[in-house]
Amino acid sequence: MVADSSSWLSRKKWILAGIGVPVLVGAWWLFRPEKLWINKQVNEAAPFASSSDSQPLYTGLLIGKAHPTSGRASIYQVGGGKEALRLTDFATSNGPDVHVVLAQSADQNLSNEFVKGDLDSVELGLLKANQGDQNYDLPASVDLGKYDSVVIYCERFHAVFGVAKLERF
Amino acid sequence: MVRGINVAIALAAMLVALGLQASTYAQESGKQQAKTLETGTFHGKVHQTSGRATIHQEENGKLVLRLTNFKTSNGPDVHVILVAAKDADDDANFLKSNTERVELGKLKGNQGDQNYEIPDGTDLGKFQTVSIYCERFDANFGAAPLQKF
Numbered sequence: 001m002v003a004d005s006s007s008w009l010s011r012k013k014w015i016l017a018g019i020g021v022p023v024l025v026g027a028w029w030l031f032r033p034e035k036l037w038i039n040k041q042v043n044e045a046a047p048f049a050s051s052s053d054s055q056p057l058y059t060g061l062l063i064g065k066a067h068p069t070s071g072r073a074s075i076y077q078v079g080g081g082k083e084a085l086r087l088t089d090f091a092t093s094n095g096p097d098v099h100v101v102l103a104q105s106a107d108q109n110l111s112n113e114f115v116k117g118d119l120d121s122v123e124l125g126l127l128k129a130n131q132g133d134q135n136y137d138l139p140a141s142v143d144l145g146k147y148d149s150v151v152i153y154c155e156r157f158h159a160v161f162g163v164a165k166l167e168r169f
Numbered sequence: 170m171v172r173g174i175n176v177a178i179a180l181a182a183m184l185v186a187l188g189l190q191a192s193t194y195a196q197e198s199g200k201q202q203a204k205t206l207e208t209g210t211f212h213g214k215v216h217q218t219s220g221r222a223t224i225h226q227e228e229n230g231k232l233v234l235r236l237t238n239f240k241t242s243n244g245p246d247v248h249v250i251l252v253a254a255k256d257a258d259d260d261a262n263f264l265k266s267n268t269e270r271v272e273l274g275k276l277k278g279n280q281g282d283q284n285y286e287i288p289d290g291t292d293l294g295k296f297q298t299v300s301i302y303c304e305r306f307d308a309n310f311g312a313a314p315l316q317k318f
Contacts (some may be wrong), residue, residue: 030245030305031245032244032245035242035243035244035245036242036243038243039243039278039279039280040243040277040278040279040280041278041280041281042278042280042281042282042283043281043282044277044281044282044283044284045282046225046235046284056205059208059318061316072316072317072318074318088318089317167210167221168221168238169208169221169223169237
């Protein structure tokens with residue numbers, strides 16, 4: 001009698017295992033929980049050999065503040081260790097004494113249309129035109145980690161025409 | 170008569186010169202330069218996703234999607250797709266919403282730079298967002314809305 005009941009118990013265990021193990025395997029296959037901490041790293045080269053061309057380092061879209069401003073601002077590595085800003089599909093209002101400058105995205109002044117006092121900025125030059133693609137040389141020493149925004153800035157009225165926050169390309 | 174022949178020769182020479190010019194011009198315009206068409210950055214909260222998606226056009230006209238500084242969660246059956254939308258929410262379910270998709274392939278790795286071929290004839294004006302999509306659970310790991318570069 002005792003032997004009978006123990007064999008019944010072990011058979012029940014076998015049935016449980018027969019159902020439980022496939023369910024566990026199925027659940028593992030479905031969710032693959034180990035992938036939560038196992039990474040798969042790849043490192044493919046760029047799709048075309050463009051190493052001779054200027055490489056974009058940073059890019060961002062211009063957003064209008066005091067005046068409607070649109071287009072893209074990109075920083076390129078242009079050889080000789082130099083960097084240049086290029087504006088593409090660019091359009092803003094025409095105005096007096098409008099400059100292209102770099103400023104810090106954390107600067108509260110950039111969230112307003114007008115700057116109180118002086119804007120902590122790096123001068124890149126007078127805006128060449130209020131429409132069209134254009135390039136500006138960057139000073140050799142500029143820290144793009146700190147000055148990470150391109151600002152179209154009217155010095156005369158301290159008006160922020162537009163801002164582009166630069167992000168790594 | 171001699172003058173007539175001379176004029177004919179001069180005309181022929183001019184025609185040949187024009188023809189040569191036309192053919193070199195055609196060759197120049199036929200050669201396409203590799204260029205960057207669109208770019209955007211990933212957002213994704215539920216499954217932390219970050220990095221940049223850029224669409225390049227190769228010299229032969231082929232479109233390639235390249236992911237750089239890329240990072241997402243690892244997961245089962247994760248694909249890279251283009252969706253016919255301006256952007257996608259973190260909880261977007263493209264199957265439920267019947268959003269048109271273009272399959273670019275299985276995600277090669279959840280970290281690092283990687284390239285995916287885009288099928289010929291894909292309308293980039295329509296498919297404006299890259300999504301890292303877990304097909305098994307219809308989960309949008311992350312999305313990158315693309316803008317003209």
